[in-house]
Amino acid sequence: MSDDGKPWTRRFRQIRVVEMLRATNVTPRMRRVTLGGAEAADLPLGPTLKLLIPPPGLGRLEWPAETRPLVWPDEALRPAVRTYSVRRQDLAAGELEVDFVLHGDGPAATWAATAKPGDVIGISRPSGREIAKAAWICVAGDHTAVPAITAMLETMPRETTGHVFMEVPGPEEEQPVSAPPGVAVTWLHARPDQSRLAAVFKDVPWPDHDDVGIWVGAESDTARSLRAYVRDVRGVDRRRFLVIGYWKRGMSETAYGEALDHDRDADYFAVALEEEAARHGHAHGGHRHHDGKHDHAH
Known part of the structure; x- marks a missing residue:
């Protein structure tokens, strides 16, 4: 002791x-x-x-x-x-x-x-990145991401507007959600190998301003597709989106984390470093070493 x-x-x-x-x-x-x-x-x-x-x-x-x-x-x-x-x-x-x-x-x-x-x-001590505070949000996740999404909705500013999509196996897996009045919550039903998250997300009408916050937690292929869409098609600043692969078809969680680090990319770690520096009131120079051994979050 x-x-x-x-x-x-x-x-x-x-x-x-x-x-x-x-x-x-x-x-x-x-x-x-x-x-x-x-x-x-x-x-x-x-x-x-x-x-x-x-x-x-x-x-x-x-x-x-x-x-x-x-x-x-x-x-x-x-x-x-x-x-x-x-x-x-x-x-x-x-x-x-x-x-x-x-x-x-x-x-x-x-x-x-x-x-x-x-x-x-x-x-461990709770930590990690969160969705950017924004006037308009678009959030998407599969069954494994429902706990994270429902938690973030409960603490979201009540004036927030936008869209939330949660994909679960069937209606029995829907649960009560406390969301701001201006946030439309949509439940999708699909098997994990028939996900419609990416297609539905890309159909959302985008606002005519940059005050947006994007969060996605899903299977690796869906996460990669939506990260490319948000960054390259929509041009969202890296500080305003967080897209993480929660799991990968055909791989155990441990193997996925060790081999691909849940599809986190350089932008993810750069923003995480900036946010950590801001919390401590100073800036860091150089590069952050990362050991590539993080598990995903449910």
């Missing part, structure tokens, strides 16, 4: 250990898990966080040895690392909510489906 009584300050990347407090199914395939405990207090606000998920049946988190390079425990003990959207934070109660899409047998979905109150999971 550190001198200030905060055990996470001496852990790998200052990961905090929190507990599952309760869970409920928002839709048949979307499970909301509330996390809390002593180490969830005084967390900063942010759109995404890393989850360190213990292997099934282990019930505790194992840490890497403090060496260079890091030496992780045996693979049977090593936690899975995933990045998820923060659905909601209650700073007063020291709680945060994370929504999980229940699909397949991946470690995050399996943990969310089976965890009981008191089960532990590791979390």
